[in-house]
Amino acid sequence: MKKINLLLTILAVIIFSACSKKLKPSQVTKDFYTTRTDSLVAVIEQQTATSLTDSAGVAIPAEWVGTVNFNLRKPNYVIIHYTAQDSVAQTIRTFSLVKPQVSAHYVISGNGKIYHMLNDYMRAWHAGVSKWGNVTDMNSSSIGIELDNKGNVPFTEAQTKSLITLLAYLKRTYNIPQANFIGHGDIAPGRKPDPGILFPWKRLAEKGFGFWQDPVITEVAPADFNAEIALKLIGYDVSNLPAAISAFKRHFVQIEDSPVLTPCDLDVLFNVYRKY
Ligand SMILES: [Zn+2]
Structure with a gap:
């Protein structure tokens, strides 16, 4: 009887740990962050003047002086995507691998859970070749949000609610204009269709995110x-x-x-x- 109890306890622990398994960053991701952060600090600490030459090829006098008044540039657009993948775990795995060279700041699952994958001030790789107005480098000025959805099914209520709450936070924090909440398909017509025809743009516009x-x-x-x-x-x-x-x-x-x-x-x- 004792043996059965022990067996049941072990089974319960296994089931519990499987259910509560968190999608934490892997050691590889952590190590990568350390080296990448070091290289970014090196860029910020670079204290040399840009060297330019005039039309005759003569160097224009230049000198690094420095200023104490600066901070990081802010995002001014939000680009919404659907993942077109099988699961959130698959998307997170793709964004955690070096080879695919893709990422987003946020991934939102169908049950409404928000996975924050990159600091908002960093440049994620979600837009690809794209253009909106005269902006040709959307990655530099935007936050990328991926919704776990294949594109052919409606977005869940929990996911939409979490998205709207996240958008409100981003709009307030970075003072993002209403017009600048757009989709991947808007900035890459002919190349990307997401977030697609089923995305609730009307509902978002009613809340002040994008127009309708x-x-x-x-x-x-x-x-x-x-x-x-x-x-x-x-x-x-x-x-x-x-x-x-x-x-x-x-x-x-x-x-x-x-x-x-x-x-x-x-x-x-x-x-x-x-x-x-
Ligand atoms: Zn996309």
Whole structure:
């Protein structure tokens, strides 16, 4: 009988430790942080003037002087993604490996748990080749948030609630403008579709994160309305116009994402672009 009790206790401990297993940083990640932090400190401590030459190749006189008034640059955009992976554990593993060269500041699981993976002031590698307005290095100016979702199922209520709370914190802390809460698909049209057509952009806009069309559109697009200029004004890279149209529709219309603007899509675009 005693043996059975002991066996049951051991089994309970194993089950408990399996359930409560935390996705802590591995030793490899910790060691990597130490060397990476050292190299960043070395950059900050660099005290040499930038050397420049004039058109004749003559060195322009320059001298390092230094100032005491500085801090780190702040993020000014939030880029939302879906992971398109099988689980949070898989995403965290991918972001903890050197080879894939991808990361994000936050990962939010379907049950609403937030995994903070990188200090907000650091530059994560989530945007890739992208452009929004005239910003061509989105990684340098943004926070990346990955939602554990495959793209073809609705986002859970717990996940959306955690996201909204996180966005409120980021907006307040870094004074991020409402217009600057956007999706990966917005900044990389034709290359990335996330967070996709099922993402609750309307609900986010109601809370002050990103824009959405008015509840009732009273003014239709005039006959001479130029959709390409409007998309560009919002921020879309229109070098591939059909891709930009699809990206706009996935975010602001969310009925279908064919690369053609219907009269209804045009009215939405006319309504939305005037908010920028
Ligand atoms: Zn993405």
